[in-house]
Amino acid sequence: xxxxxxxxxxxxxxxxxxxxxxxxxxxxxxxxxxxxxxxxxxxxxxxxxxxxxxxxxxxxxxxxxxxxxxxxxxxxxxxxxxxxxxxxxxxxxxxxxxxxxxxxxxxxxxxxxxxxxxxxxxxxxxxxxxxxxxxxxxxxxxxxxxxxxxxxxxxxxxxxxxxxxxxxxxxxxxxxxxxxxxxxxxxxxxxxxxxxxxxxxxxxxxxxxxxxxxxxxxxxxxxxxxxxxxxxxxxxxxxxxxxxxxxxxxxxxxxxxxxxxxxxxxxxxxxxxxxxxxxxxxxxxxxxxxxxxxxxxxxxxxxxxxxxxxxxxxxxxxxxxxxxxxxxxxxxxxxxxxxxxxxxxxxxxxxxxxxxxxxxxxxxxxxxxxxxxxxxxxxxxxxxxxxxxxxxxxxxxxxxxxxxxxxxxxxxxxxxxxxxxxxxxxxxxxxxxxxxxxxx
Numbered sequence: 112x113x114x115x116x117x118x119x120x121x122x123x124x125x126x127x128x129x130x131x132x133x134x135x136x137x138x139x140x141x142x143x144x145x146x147x148x149x150x151x152x153x154x155x156x157x158x159x160x161x162x163x164x165x166x167x168x169x170x171x172x173x174x175x176x177x178x179x180x181x182x183x184x185x186x187x188x189x190x191x192x193x194x195x196x197x198x199x200x201x202x203x204x205x206x207x208x209x210x211x212x213x214x215x216x217x218x219x220x221x222x223x224x225x226x227x228x229x230x231x232x233x234x235x236x237x238x239x240x241x242x243x244x245x246x247x248x249x250x251x252x253x254x255x256x257x258x259x260x261x262x263x264x265x266x267x268x269x270x271x272x273x274x275x276x277x278x279x280x281x282x283x284x285x286x287x288x289x290x291x292x293x294x295x296x297x298x299x300x301x302x303x304x305x306x307x308x309x310x311x312x313x314x315x316x317x318x319x320x321x322x323x324x325x326x327x328x329x330x331x332x333x334x335x336x337x338x339x340x341x342x343x344x345x346x347x348x349x350x351x352x353x354x355x356x357x358x359x360x361x362x363x364x365x366x367x368x369x370x371x372x373x374x375x376x377x378x379x380x381x382x383x384x385x386x387x388x389x390x391x392x393x394x395x396x397x398x399x400x401x402x403x404x405x406x407x408x409x410x411x412x413x414x415x416x417x418x419x420x421x422x423x424x425x426x427x428x429x430x431x432x433x434x435x436x437x438x439x440x441x442x443x444x445x446x447x448x449x450x451x452x453x454x455x456x457x458x459x460x461x462x463x464x465x466x467x468x469x470x471x472x473x474x475x476x477x478x479x480x481x482x483x484x485x486x487x488x489x490x491x492x493x494x495x496x497x498x499x500x501x502x503x504x505x506x507x508x509x510x511x512x513x514x515x516x517x518x519x520x521x522x523x524x525x526x527x528x529x530x531x532x533x534x535x536x537x538x539x540x541x542x543x544x545x546x547x548x549x550x551x
Contacts, residue, residue, distance in 0.1 A: 142220025149218035156207035257450035278395040444518035448484035
C-alpha cells in the first residue's frame with residue numbers, strides 16, 4: 112500500500128481526499144451508540160438471569176417478587192420509572208433470548224435501537240414457524256429503510272401473513288369501538304374516538320382538506336391543527352355549518368382502497384392477496400367489497416393488467432390529469448422524500464425534471480412531495496432523479512445519495528431514444544415486482 116506524503120496529511124493524520132466529514136462522524140457515533148445499547152441489553156439480560164438463579168438456589172423468594180425487586184433496582188440505579196425499567200427488561204429478553212440475530216445487527220451498528228424495537232414487536236405477533244420464514248428479510252430491510260418506512264413495511268408484512276384471520280380479528284376489535292372524554296388543565300379536554308381505521312382516516316382526511324380551503328382565505332391566521340379541531344367541533348355540534356365557505360362544505364372524505372381483482376371474487380384469493388387502504392394496511396375483504404360498491408366517496412383501484420391509464424400528456428399540460436395524479440399518488444402512497452410519512456394524497460405533485468427545464472408531465476417524471484420537502488427539493492440544494500419503478504434518488508448538498516422507494520412499483524413507459532426495433536416510439540421497463548400491474 113502506498114504511503115501518503117506527510118506534507119499532504121492534516122494534523123489528524125487524514126489526507127484532504129479521505130478525511131471524514133462531520134456527517135461521517137455523526138454516522139460513526141450513531142453506530143457506537145447502537146453497539147453500546149446492545150451491550151447494555153446483554154448486561155440487563157445477564158442481571159435478570161443472575162437474579163432468577165439466586166432465587167432458585169435460595170428457594171425462599173417467588174419468581175414474581177424477584178421480577179419486581181429487579182425492576183425497582185434498575186429504576187433506582189438508572190433514575191428511570193419502574194415502567195421504563197420493565198420495558199428495558201422486556202426488550203433485553205426479546206433481543207437476547209428470542210431474536211439474537213437482531214441483537215447482533217444492533218451491535219454492528221447496522222440497525223438502530225428503534226429498528227430493533229419495531230422488529231421484535233412485529234416478530235412477536237407471529238408464530239415461531241412464521242418468523243423463521245421472514246426473519247432474514249425483515250432484518251435486511253431494517254438495514255435499508257428509515258424507521259417510518261420500516262414500520263409500515265413490517266406492519267403490511269405481518270398483516271398479510273395474518274390475513275386469513277383478519278376478518279375474525281376485525282370483528283372482535285370492532286366490539287371495542289367507542290368514544291371517551293377526559294378533562295385536561297386550563298379549561299381544555301380530549302375527545303378520543305376508537306373505531307374502524309377506514310372511517311377514522313376518512314374523518315381526518317375530510318377535516319384536513321376542509322382546513323386547507325378555509326386556511327387559504329384572506330385574514331385566516333389559525334394553524335392547520337387549530338382549523339382541524341374547530342371544523343370537527345363545528346360539524347359535530349352544528350351539523351351543516353353555513354359559516355364555512357361553500358367550497359369547504361362540499362368536501363367529502365376520500366379513502367384509497369386497492370383491491371386485487373380476483374380477491375373480490377374469491378375469499379381464498381383474498382387470504383393471500385388482501386385488500387389494502389392507503390395509510391392503514393389490509394382490511395377484511397367484506398369491507399373492501401362494500402367500499403368497491405356504489406359509494407362515491409371512495410377511490411377504488413383494481414389492480415388488473417388491462418388498465419388504459421393515461422401515462423403522459425408530454426408538454427401539453429403542466430398539471431397532470433386526475434387519473435395520472437392518482438396513479439402517481441397510488442404508486443408512492445407517501446411523500447417520496449427519504450423517511451417522510453406524509454400521505455401522498457396530501458402532497459403536491461412534483462416534476463422530477465422541472466417543467467421550466469423541459470420536463471414532461473408523465474408518470475416517469477412525477478412524484479408526490481409534501482409541501483416542506485417540495486420547497487427543500489427546489490431551494491435547498493438537493494438534486495433528484497426518478498429511477499425505474501418510481502424510485503426517487505436524492506443527492507444531498509454534501510454529495511450523499513439516498514433512495515426513496517414507493518410503496519408499489521409499476522412498469523415505467525418512456526419514449527425510446529432510438530425508435531427501437533420496428534420503429535416503436537415507446538420502451539417499457541419491466542416492473543421490479545413480478546405480477547404487480549398498474550392501477551385503474
